Amino acid sequence: MIRIALRTLRHHRGGFIASFIALFFGATIVVACGGLLETGIHNAAPPQRLAAAPVVVTGEQRYLGTSSEMVFPERVRFDAALAAKIEAVPGVERTAADVSFPASLAPAGGKGPAAQVTGHGWASAALTPYRITQGSAPADTGHVVLDTRLAQRAGLSPGSRVEIRSGGASRTYEVSGLAEGDGEAGGVFLSDAAALDARAAAGLPGTVDNIGVFPASGADTAAVADAVRKAVAGAQVSVLTGDERGRAENPGVIDDGSDLIPLAAAFGGLSAMVTVFVASSTLGLSIQQRQREMALLRAIGTTPGQLRRLILGETVLLAAIATALACIPGPRVGRWLLSAFADAGVVPETIVFRAGSVPLIVGVGTAFVTAVGAAFIAANSAARTRPTEALAEAGLQRRWFSGFRSVLGLFCLIGGAALAVGTAGTDGPDAGSVATPAAMVWTIGFGLLGPVLARGITASLRRPVRALSGLSGHLATRNAKARTARLAAAVMPVMLATGLAVGLIYMQTTQADGADRAFDESLRADAVVTSVSGGMPLETVDAIRGLPGVEAASAQVPSLGFIEPDVPVDPTANGGDGESSAPQPTEVSMQGVTPEGVARTTSFRAASGSLDRLRGDTVALPARYAGDRKIGDTVPMRLGDGTRVDLELVATVDGKRGYETALVPASVLVGHTDAGLVPQIMVSAAPGTDRAALEASLRTLADRQPGLRVTDRQALTAVAADNSDTQSWMAYLVLAVVVGYAAIALVNTQVLATTERRREFMLQRLIGATRRQVMQMMAMEAVLVSVAGIVLGLLVALLTLVPFSMSVLGTTLPTGSPWILVTVVGGALGLTLATTLLSAGAVLRGRPGDLAGIKE
Secondary structure, three states: OHHHHHHHHHHOHHHHHHHHHHHHHHHHHHHHHHHHHHHHHHOOOOOOOOOOOOEEEEEOOEEOOOOOOEEOOOOOOEEOOHHHHHHOOOOEEEEEEEOEEEEEEEEOOOOOOOEEEEEEEHHHHHHOOOEEEEEOOOOOOOEEEEEHHHHHHHOOOOOOEEEEEEOOEEEEEEEEEEEEOOOOOOEEEEOHHHHHHHHHHOOOOOEEOEEEEEEOOOOOHHHHHHHHHHHOOOOOEEEEEHHHHHHHHOOHHHHHHHOHHHHHHHHHHHHHHHHHHHHHHHHHHHHHOOHHHHHHHHHOOOOHHHHHHHHHHHHHHHHHHHHHHHOOHHHHHHHHHHHHHHHOOOOOOOOOOOOOHHHHHHHHHHHHHHHHHHHHHHHHHHHHOOHHHHHHHHHHOOOOOOHHHHHHHHHHHHHHHHHHHHHHOOOHHHHHHHHHHHHHHHHHHHHHOHHHHHHHHHHHHHHHHHHHHOHHHHHHHHHHHHOHHHHHHHHHHHHHHHHHHHHHHHHHHHHHHHHHHHHHHHEOOOEEEEEOOOOEOOHHHHHHHOOOOEEEEEEEEEEEEEEOOOOOOOOOHHHHOOOOOOOOOEEEEEEEEOHHHHHHHEOOOEEEEOHHHOOOOEEEEEHHHHOOOOOOOEEEEEOOOOOEEEEEEEEEEOOOOOOOEEEEEHHHHHHHOOOOOEOEEEEEEOOOOOHHHHHHHHHHHHHHOOOEEEEEHHHHHHHHHHHHHHHHHHHHHHHHHHHHHHHHHHHHHHHHHHHOOHHHHHHHHHOOOOHHHHHHHHHHHHHHHHHHHHHHHHHHHHHHHHHHHHHHOOOOOOOOOHHHHHHHHHHHHHHHHHHHHHHHHHHOOOOHHHHHHOOO
8 A cells, every 4th residue: 555655646746735835834834933942942142242251250130049930130230349259269360350331432522423332341351352453451541442343433543532421421531442352343441440430320339240250271161160159159140151151241131032932832832733724624635635536445445454554655755755854944944033033122132043853853743743643534534434335425525524523623612712711811911922822722623613614604605695696606605515624624724814814913913002002101291301321310300300391300210120929038949940839029010210200200190108208218019019018018029130128118009900010219229220320211391381491491401411312202102112013023023924824825725625626627618617607606616715714714813802902901892903904804815716716727728528538
């Protein structure tokens, strides 16, 4: 039978090519997603600016001792005095402290635009290493060395004078030299003393970001690293070697890099689900169209086992070729997706694609098992048919559904309903993580019940179709009724493409709208003050409040914090790895504000207590996070950089579910952020002062403090919208890949379903049907397939979007342009109709008299 299987491949080229395409593209996407998943697990970010130091000591960004590994969002800095202890470790030759701070740089005298840069102490240059190419190192606090790329863009050279603004202060420096290295292109190097002064101005005196450790000649790096770990035991630091040193450059790699795992898992799961549906549907349709051949084999004495081996042999050979070839483009597609995610800011650009053999095995295995499973089910169906019934079974297609399939489909619908309830009860920002699996489960349920649902929909359309199209519609509905399995196989790709496109696009537009509404509702300011140097000192708020036309001003310092659990967290428990039995802090968004202006510049209102009391070590918690705490109670918390503080609860605030924010005085929070500065100040105009007069008054302060920028609230809203658009772009990229594959499957299936009917078309021509009549019949069949698929797809989208919209917006209707729906529905209808008619037209080019030469 294996020999026969090999010979049959060339006699059923259409079916095997269609199956090959489905398996190849499906395996390619799953391999790519598997590569992304393994990349997220490795989370490798090779160092660049710190590459010269074999060992790097940096702040411990992980929240150790918790049940799930949480990450502090702000850089954890540590005492600069730790360098002396490290230098005393045997095997350590020297250390280099890394001090960084945000700044802006412009030619002195305001002769050019300011550029945002990162300032460092000159000791940091040895960590890359940077090499002086022109001039000399900064000899005193008035000198600066520029990265050659930055100097080239700005037209600067040794001897030029530049103005560097940092921490609200501006100072003029002389460029003493240019340096070349592999660090960021916007690096500037001050003397170590000047860098420490800049750090102190930001409220972070005596701290460093990292310490590079250089082992003595001949010393083993791993041994030195172990010795350093023992020396710094008890401090909130990590000792890194190899690729892990990249985390010291960009602490966001730990958290943002791990985000790639759920993203790849969701993307891969969705792709695998589509692959299973498409591959099994295509293979099933291909085998169904050979029922007469199978029937003849049974009638001449072929045993059930031989028939199974025939079908499985064909499928195994086909799947082996398709999946093996998918291993070539799969990793390349994975690298392209990672690059696209990095460009969108979803993952750090420093993460490198690291995927071994596991994604290949998983991707190939998924497609291979899917193909063999679909072939096994079809082979069992053919093998169970008794020889005396084989021909009748092939002609009438009576066995088109099974009890097991119906039970499994009903279970999926129950699961979809449960997930829909879960979606409606989930916080708005997190609703997508539940809604996406819900869409998958609904799709699987409708796919399993596809023959029943498709038959019901086409039955309801029978009379309208006949009334509108006459004989061609009558023949189309009769064909749909007689060939339910073929109809269901053609409907499924239309349902997949329509349901996924409508559901996922409107999920994204609704999520973006929910975030925009929450942002707009929280904003009450008339103007916003920012700085090109990355932030302003807190004293700027008082200076703005004293300007004419200003009624209120409040700092706005966003961060993330944690409410400590009742059970104390032990960072040394289990070596810092979380366990399910360990306590779990509550993560909460935080906003540093100025109490005098928070009520006039934001929508925050006290549900209990008073926001005016936000002074000193105090906090106003969202009501849902306050729990049983009363006003005056002490709330133990961790700030964004891991610092533990005890704050007095002075108020509770209400907020939109999922967007709640805890308020603390800006003076408490600002020193525990990366910049150590206030990124923006919200300003409200006094009664009778228009916005133009307010902005003019604010610009008088900008003239005295260079680098300040004054914008209106619309500009701030536009920035938030741009951030939302970035996330949307990433979601649309994922959608394009999955829906694109579903669209390929749609075309693939329609071509297969149409071209295999050559004998049927020729018979119709022989009994007098014209080519036009056959084409009209096929057009009506395409319409039936499209309508059935679109109805099922829209039902999947509706069952997903209604609970999702209830969670995000509090309404049953999602938001988004109606043209999205029109485009998707029109595209599915047009694609199905065009593919069917083009395929039918190609088949009908033959002459009716050629019927005798057409093979079964």
